[in-house]
Amino acid sequence: MKIAIISDIHSNLEAFNAVLRDIGEVECVLCVGDLVGYGPDPNKVIELLKILGIKSVMGNHDYATITNSAQIFNEIAAEAIYWSHRTITEENMKLLASLPEHMLVEFDNLSLYLVHGSPRDPLNEYVIPNTPDELLLQFLSQTNTNCLIMGHTHLPFYIDFKEKNTGIVLNPGSVGQPRDHDPRASYCIIDYDEDEKVTVTLKRVDYDIKKVSEKIRKAGLPEFLAERLFHGR
Ligand code: ZN
Numbered sequence: 001m002k003i004a005i006i007s008d009i010h011s012n013l014e015a016f017n018a019v020l021r022d023i024g025e026v027e028c029v030l031c032v033g034d035l036v037g038y039g040p041d042p043n044k045v046i047e048l049l050k051i052l053g054i055k056s057v058m059g060n061h062d063y064a065t066i067t068n069s070a071q072i073f074n075e076i077a078a079e080a081i082y083w084s085h086r087t088i089t090e091e092n093m094k095l096l097a098s099l100p101e102h103m104l105v106e107f108d109n110l111s112l113y114l115v116h117g118s119p120r121d122p123l124n125e126y127v128i129p130n131t132p133d134e135l136l137l138q139f140l141s142q143t144n145t146n147c148l149i150m151g152h153t154h155l156p157f158y159i160d161f162k163e164k165n166t167g168i169v170l171n172p173g174s175v176g177q178p179r180d181h182d183p184r185a186s187y188c189i190i191d192y193d194e195d196e197k198v199t200v201t202l203k204r205v206d207y208d209i210k211k212v213s214e215k216i217r218k219a220g221l222p223e224f225l226a227e228r229l230f231h232g233r
Contacts, residue, residue: 004028007171012185014209014212019175019187032149040107040215083220151172
């Protein structure tokens with residue numbers, strides 16, 4: 001059984017579509033938040049998520065967009081938050097507001113805990129790839145599951161603690177705004193076989209960055225948000 005994990009789409013419809021095409025046949029697609037912010041297509045991204053029945057938790061940009069409060073963001077991110085708040089339809093805003101802070105998804109003996117930031121700070125904590133194992137193991141045991149999935153940093157990684165018989169911690173990276181100097185859209189596949197063996201594969205997909213950057217400029221969003229996509233930062 002295959003499960004696709006996506007995160008941080010950030011209103012980038014071209015990247016989202018490219019990832020969905022690449023995913024192909026899976027049991028389900030789950031999202032770790034930040035559907036909106038930064039990019040030019042918040043409504044289309046939310047609608048596609050709804051049509052495909054993709055479950056998602058809430059991200060910090062989703063929360064800031066709903067509440068129209070971006071004081072904790074830098075000027076450029078804040079501008080995109082206010083723009084998104086003005087642009088998103090009432091119906092789509094309702095869906096955004098209904099996203100849970102965390103989510104537990106279970107298949108046979110595989111249980112997944114999804115949260116945008118961390119189990120102790122669901123919206124805002126950055127759990128970066130070189131976080132000490134002790135803290136990751138503490139988070140994992142706190143969730144009582146065998147797979148902890150976080151987003152927010154836009155930096156893909158996974159660690160398998162199976163020798164400690166505990167589980168997996170992973171971040172699929174960002175679909176719509178990768179920041180690891182690889183501009184390709186990032187996501188991951190969890191493969192769960194009959195012997196209950198879990199395999200994680202981090203994936204990258206090319207998409208039409210030029211098209212998105214033009215849409216960003218046309219929407220009147222900050223130029224930096226268009227430029228950064230070409231450099232994956
Ligand atoms: Zn994000």
